[in-house]
Amino acid sequence: MKDKIKLFLDTDLLEKYLLGTTDVLESNQVERYIAMYPEVRKVYEELQENLERYAKLHAINAPQGLKEKILFQIKQENKNRGRFFKYAIAASIAACIFLSSTYFFYNQNKNLQEENTLVTNKIKDLEMDMKVQLEDIRNQYIVLNNPNTRRFPVVGNKKAKELKAVAYINPVKKLSYINVSNLPQLPENKCFQMWAEVNGEMVNLGVIKDIGDKQKLFALPYAEDAISYITIEPKGGNHTPTVQNIVANIKY
Amino acid sequence: MDVQRCCSEDYTMSTLLEKHIVELLKERDEKAISLLYDNYANTLYGVALKVVKNEDLAQDVVQESLVKIWKKSDSYDPAKAKLFTWLFRITRNTAIDKLRSASNKSDKEIQIDVSDVFNLGVESTKPELLDMRENLEKIEPKYKIVLDALFFEGMTQQEASEELDIPLGTIKSRLKIGLRELRKIYGADLGLVLMAIGSMMA
Numbered sequence: 001m002k003d004k005i006k007l008f009l010d011t012d013l014l015e016k017y018l019l020g021t022t023d024v025l026e027s028n029q030v031e032r033y034i035a036m037y038p039e040v041r042k043v044y045e046e047l048q049e050n051l052e053r054y055a056k057l058h059a060i061n062a063p064q065g066l067k068e069k070i071l072f073q074i075k076q077e078n079k080n081r082g083r084f085f086k087y088a089i090a091a092s093i094a095a096c097i098f099l100s101s102t103y104f105f106y107n108q109n110k111n112l113q114e115e116n117t118l119v120t121n122k123i124k125d126l127e128m129d130m131k132v133q134l135e136d137i138r139n140q141y142i143v144l145n146n147p148n149t150r151r152f153p154v155v156g157n158k159k160a161k162e163l164k165a166v167a168y169i170n171p172v173k174k175l176s177y178i179n180v181s182n183l184p185q186l187p188e189n190k191c192f193q194m195w196a197e198v199n200g201e202m203v204n205l206g207v208i209k210d211i212g213d214k215q216k217l218f219a220l221p222y223a224e225d226a227i228s229y230i231t232i233e234p235k236g237g238n239h240t241p242t243v244q245n246i247v248a249n250i251k252y
Numbered sequence: 253m254d255v256q257r258c259c260s261e262d263y264t265m266s267t268l269l270e271k272h273i274v275e276l277l278k279e280r281d282e283k284a285i286s287l288l289y290d291n292y293a294n295t296l297y298g299v300a301l302k303v304v305k306n307e308d309l310a311q312d313v314v315q316e317s318l319v320k321i322w323k324k325s326d327s328y329d330p331a332k333a334k335l336f337t338w339l340f341r342i343t344r345n346t347a348i349d350k351l352r353s354a355s356n357k358s359d360k361e362i363q364i365d366v367s368d369v370f371n372l373g374v375e376s377t378k379p380e381l382l383d384m385r386e387n388l389e390k391i392e393p394k395y396k397i398v399l400d401a402l403f404f405e406g407m408t409q410q411e412a413s414e415e416l417d418i419p420l421g422t423i424k425s426r427l428k429i430g431l432r433e434l435r436k437i438y439g440a441d442l443g444l445v446l447m448a449i450g451s452m453m454a
Binding site: 019031048049055061071077078 | 315384388
């Protein structure tokens with residue numbers, strides 16, 4: 001142990017530490033030795049006392065006015081520090097306001113953009129709807145007014161005696177429509193569905209809603225010698241027509 | 253006798269004063285710097301002058317050091333070093349930095365003032381400082397060289413041995429004697445003060 005301490009003292013690390021020229025690792029080592037070994041601590045304390053004594057022997061009157069200069073600079077330093085903190089606080093508040101308002105506007109902008117997209121889509125949908133409806137109404141007008149249009153009254157078979165409809169077929173314009181004016185009552189779980197046989201395939205034309213559809217003309221796909229059917233299907237419609245439930249057919 | 257009492261009182265009172273200054277520093281009270289200046293500026297100026305060997309530079313060093321001490325007062329740990337050790341470290345390092353940057357700027361500028369350094373007029377020195385100087389003269393140059401190497405140049409004994417071309421053993425023994433001389437100077441003061449106090453009590 002004694003050797004260890006002697007070895008340490010011989011390294012001059014303590015002297016270097018005294019003047020603050022040791023690096024972090026060395027400082028840690030020295031501080032450990034000072035804490036652990038009273039002998040080292042004693043040497044360190046003596047070194048400090050000797051340093052102070054020896055340095056004091058070199059004291060020389062500092063120039064006049066130096067004290068005032070230093071105290072003035074320290075006052076400035078403190079003022080600057082205070083000012084710095086004031087500015088820092090002001091800057092932080094400004095940053096907070098800026099951030100929150102940015103966030104607010106960003107959110108508002110996002111909401112507006114979403115609303116804008118929604119409105120644009122709605123307008124597009126409406127335009128499409130309008131176009132389709134306009135086209136439909138134009139065609140209906142053509143069909144109803146054209147002298148070449150032939151009119152076929154349609155009645156239901158015994159399964160739906162009350163069914164009354166009129167089909168309008170125009171072979172020149174190749175347009176065909178049907179107007180269902182009366183439908184018999186069906187149980188709640190059933191509905192009427194329209195079909196057309198085009199080129200040997202059954203095409204679903206949709207479910208006929210009993211109320212509100214009386215004035216409506218259903219567009220039928222046009223084909224030479226085509227046949228349209230009305231069937232009774234489970235509520236909501238079916239993928240393929242139930243042949244035994246055909247209640248009316250329209251040949252045109 | 254008066255002079256001796258003053259110096260030794262300084263020495264015995266120093267721990268109380270140190271504590272007071274450290275407390276003021278912790279409280280960020282500017283009085284700390286005022287007290288530091290009154291009690292240490294002359295010594296620190298002497299230390300700075302010893303390193304930079306130029307009065308203007310030394311003055312700048314003391315100013316910068318005290319401002320640094322004020323700014324870094326949080327970093328002072330009384331458990332690790334005496335107040336003076338801390339002050340000395342900062343002043344010495346500032347002086348070395350100053351010397352480096354000054355010599356980088358222009359070597360000539362510094363040379364002009366070097367001759368003035370030890371040309372201090374007696375009238376500009378306080379009596380107690382004069383006493384200190386006299387005490388310094390009491391130490392033989394061959395011991396002073398070794399003490400300077402250790403305390404001001406920051407040399408290890410090995411480095412001092414190489415630099416001064418003196419065997420390591422001689423360095424060690426000269427250091428020992430030098431430190432003993434140093435203690436003798438203060439010891440004599442202390443002894444005289446104790447005698448003075450004793451005679452006052454009687």
